[in-house]
Amino acid sequence: MTSERPRLRLGFLTHVQGRDDDFARTYRNAQELFTVADELGFDIGWVAQHHVPLGGGGLSSPWTFLAHAAARTTRIRLGTAVTVLPLEDPVRLAEDIATVDTLSGGRVEIGVGSGSSDLEYAAFGRDVAGKRELTSRNLDVLRQALAGREVGAPGFRIQPRPGDFTDRVWQGVFSAQGAAYAAEHGSNLLLNRAAYGFDARTDEVQRPWADAFLATWDAPRRPRVGLSRFVFPAEDRRTALRHIGDDVHRAALRMAEHGAFPAGLDADEALRRFHCFYGHPEEIVAELRREKVLPVATDLIAQFNPAVPDHDATVRALELIATEVAPALGWTPAHRTEPASASASASASASAGV
16 A cells, blocks of 8 residues: 555535525525535535434435435535434445445445434434444444345345445544544544534544554555534635624534533634634635644545535635635645536526525
């Protein structure tokens, strides 16, 4: 395996949220992000699975959503960050993944995790106390099914016949031990946008996790480290804060109610706790160059959650990430159509009330 660092891949992650409970509009807008990102040359588009509704949306059925995104795009890869694996039948999930992969021409990436909602576990009749064991067991079955092996009963294999998923399975982790476990089992690493329950900066907390993953890795293929970060570029910091500041503060106060963040934190501390990069693209680039995990990451995954910017501002932020932020960090698009197409697409959507 060569020591040369692989090309940085650029992704975006949407939690599929809007400002109200108009799911149809929220889902259409999220689909539009995939077409815009495809035109801009993003490598991967990710969605997060939430069975309990978020404010203004939330996505319970990610593979149905990604099947539709596959039909609207031509090149961008499609993934989940994450599918809540303990709440899934792994054989049934493998069938959905293989179907979307076939329809998309082999563009699927599957990220899994254990989730954190007691209510979700109760709704599915699962014991949240056993989520780690459920995750491990279901991941083993999922891997076997996606490898085309017999699962469930002698002679049974999923259809359609899966492609090669050897390097397309990711695990979201929240500790060095979890990172080492992912490496031992040949999963790529997904790191969350924020580290909860720590006072130190997120990158200072997560860098040892990434190091543990890389130190443990012994598979013949190159390991991948996906770094999810809140990245919201705008004309300046004031404009960015107008779109994201209140949402991030409210989210941090909600997190504080559950003990993930300290009580009574102000807006600036909320932005720090969520490890937010915001403002003019040059400011964001300078801050990201000081990021302690980015030097070992193979995939930078930008997201705006817990903020819910309006659709036009979201599209504009994706454009700035692809044209100004990521290229300054060494990213080059594998493919990009005319840059104006993204703005034109957004304008058309706005005219249609999407």
